[in-house]
Amino acid sequence: MWCGNVPTDASQEELWRFFTQTTDSLRLLTTPLQSAPQDTHGVLSIFLMSRSNCAFVNFSSARHLDRACSLFHGTKLRYQSNNDPPVCRARRLEDVEHAGVAAQRGKGVHTSWYRKEKQQQKPISEEANDRTLSSKSGDSVSFSSTDSSLLSQPQFAHRFFILKSRNSEALKTALRTNIWSTQTHNESVLDQAFRKSEKVTLLFSENHSGHFFGYATMAVVNTEPLPFRKINKLRNPWRDNRLVKVSRDGTELEPNVGRQLLSIWESTT
CATH class of the missing domain: 3.30.70.330 (RRM (RNA recognition motif) domain)
Incomplete structure (x- = not known):
């Protein structure tokens, strides 16, 4: 409601x-x-x-x-x-599908970013040959949805998600128990990321705190706070180029932005 x-x-x-x-x-x-x-x-x-x-x-x-x-x-x-x-x-169901992180996942951000990255990584001479690959069985990548083989590509080996909390106690409890309970609509996306990607980084923040609480991956945990003033100009192309610091719970960061954020974080610790 x-x-x-x-x-x-x-x-x-x-x-x-x-x-x-x-x-x-x-x-x-x-x-x-x-x-x-x-x-x-x-x-x-x-x-x-x-x-x-x-x-x-x-x-x-x-x-x-x-x-x-x-x-x-x-x-x-x-x-x-x-x-x-x-x-x-x-x-209404359509309201939910066009709001928050659901809207982000429905805009084809993974597909467009993947194609852009592929274009930047290959020599110009390969561009013509690339157009023929999609017609060969076994060589094509499905772009129909983010449930396809697309997210198994090397470009998505490291993914980044922002998770929000209503209070600091929930974050401290998660740190103590190594368990984080997210909203239902985020569960399938995070589960898919863990299964398909080599590394998934979760960046935690309390609402209205003005900083990131910490970040965690399957192997590393960092709980040194990162003030939002350090990333005032950092924007997320996968969320209409909005500022990273105003992300919603479950928002996925464009990988290059995620790496940049971690680089800033690590340089302050």
């Missing part, structure tokens, strides 16, 4: 208390709730985007989602506030 008109100073805890209420508690509410009910009414996670004055709430079932949209749309977050009441609506 997408929720708009969220006050800039709203906290994660306040939203949890609000979205886990019952119909009766909303009807009888005369003072702010001090704690969230034990029954979360299907709420799995809440992602607060303060700068955009909105939040995304994930539910365990369509029934819980429909209930929340009906219950909380137009219901004030703060009972004595003059702020506009929340606007709540269910996110």
